Amino acid sequence: MRVGTPKEIKNHEYRVGLTPESVRELVANGHETLVEQGAGLGISATDDEYREAGAEIVGTAEEIFERCDMVVKVKEPQAVERAMLREGQILFTYLHLAPDPEQTADLVKSGATCIAYETVTDDNGGLPLLKPMSQVAGRMSIQAGATALEKAHGGRGILLGGVPGVSPAKVAVIGGGVVGLNAAQMAVGLGADVTILDRNPEVLEELGNYFEARAKTRFSNQANLAECVTQADLVIGAVLIPGASAPKLVTREMLSTMNPGSVLADVAIDQGGCFETSKATTHAEPTYVVDEIVHYCVANMPGAVCRTSTYALNNVTLPHALNIANKGWKEACRSNPHLAEGLNVWNGHVTYEAVARDLGYAHMPIADALK
Structure with missing residues (x-):
């Protein structure tokens, strides 16, 4: 051929x-x-x-x-x-x-x-050809979110991990799959206050056992989601329905409950995004602001670390x-x-x-x- x-x-x-x-x-x-x-x-x-x-x-x-x-x-x-x-x-x-x-x-x-x-699937029901890019994008979402939180980039001016005597940023990760796990690993490693939301009790148990006290887990219902989004400085959208459009979990109305300068990073943007206000952006212009909330929605995030x-x-x-x-x-x-x-x-x-x-x-x- x-x-x-x-x-x-x-x-x-x-x-x-x-x-x-x-x-x-x-x-x-x-x-x-x-x-x-x-x-x-x-x-x-x-x-x-x-x-x-x-x-x-x-x-x-x-x-x-x-x-x-x-x-x-x-x-x-x-x-x-x-x-x-x-x-x-x-x-x-x-x-x-x-x-x-x-x-x-x-x-x-x-x-x-x-x-x-x-x-493309595997014997365990996973998506093996998506997985490595999900790993990259999950990790990158924390790097990108940390940058967007800087005042010069429109954020609140918060250091993700804080310093002694000053609280770290609160990070909410919506979805506990490959993207969510890798985002949480990076955020925890940087010292952030991390909460992971998912609807699968088995996933929550696995994440709880993995992170122990280093990250919190919450069942993803409307009340818990709204509470975590309101409190978060950085929200990572890590929801995937294989092959289908991502559900719009964070509504525009919820943005008004967040602190101005907080950041939404939508890793689900390739499948349409899981925030109502998401629209695909590029590495040339990665962010935009809606209702004083910074949105990072780059549709080819792993392209920035192209060799890896x-x-x-x-x-x-x-x-x-x-x-x-x-x-x-x-x-x-x-x-x-x-x-x-x-x-x-x-x-x-x-x-x-x-x-x-x-x-x-x-x-x-x-x-x-x-x-």
């Missing part, structure tokens, strides 16, 4: 779909691999390194999309990239379709086979990319039902139920696409 990776073009996105090491593995398995010129420079991977790994360096993304059977990316294809997709071509990348009707419509129209990293993120991502995506290249997408999905869960769009049909439901498409079961 001919596999290609273009340079990412989303604002301040420096990650790349394939590292030179991943290219070497694909080539060793007999696959022709194309890489757009300069695609790896954001992670300090030169074109010469890709050539040494066996890749052909091409001058434009157009050539990648025109010549390749499978395109491996990081972020969802932008409009100009979606226009280059063709029927039968395989797209393997993050998609986050539920809050993005325009992208979904373009992918349906293209006739391409679109497999989303974020809905790219290698962490390739560790988990490469085995699936090899499987698809070796067997073809249909046989790869038949032989691995967890990979099949990643199929979101095929041949003009929406095959992921949550996306079809949220955006009003007829749902084609994945099993029917694999027949």
Whole structure:
């Protein structure tokens, strides 16, 4: 199979779909691999390194999309990239379709086979291709939130961990999954006063055992959520419903109960965000203010630490990319039902139920696409 990776073009996105090491593995398995010129420079991977790994360096993304059977990316294809997709071509990348009707419509129209990293599952019901980026984003949310709390960035002027004799910042983490755990780890490590909210009693028990007295846990009902948000200096939105739009848990009305200069960091923004006032931002302009509350809603947070993120991502995506290249997408999905869960769009049909439901498409079961 001919596999290609273009340079990412989303604002301040420096990650790349394939590292030179991943290219070497694909080539060793007999696959022709194309890489757009300069695609790896954001992670300090030169074109010469890709050539040494066996890749052909091409001058434009157009050539990648025109010549390749499978395109491996990081972020969802932008409009100009979606226009280059063709029927039968395989797209393997993050998609986050539920809050993005325009992208979904373009992918349906293209006739391409679109497999989303974020809905591939594992034996434990986890999302292994989303997990490393969730780990990165969870940790980054505390760094970003701590910066946003500084007065020069519009915040209250609070040091997250405080100092002797001065109380630390109060941090509320909504959601106790991978993002929430990693955010809480960072916040606790910096000395913040941390509360984690979740609706799953088993998750709360695990978090309680893990953090012991270093962080508090609360059951996430409306009363507890409202109380924690009101008291918090920094709120981390870490809620995920796989493949579906995130629920709007923090309403605009709740902002009026917070101290001016407090910060909301929405890590669920790729799925539409879990704050009513959230809108996607970029690393160029990461924050905005609503009702005196600072919002940090960067939709590609891990792109800022691109080298760490790219290698962490390739560790988990490469085995699936090899499987698809070796067997073809249909046989790869038949032989691995967890990979099949990643199929979101095929041949003009929406095959992921949550996306079809949220955006009003007829749902084609994945099993029917694999027949």
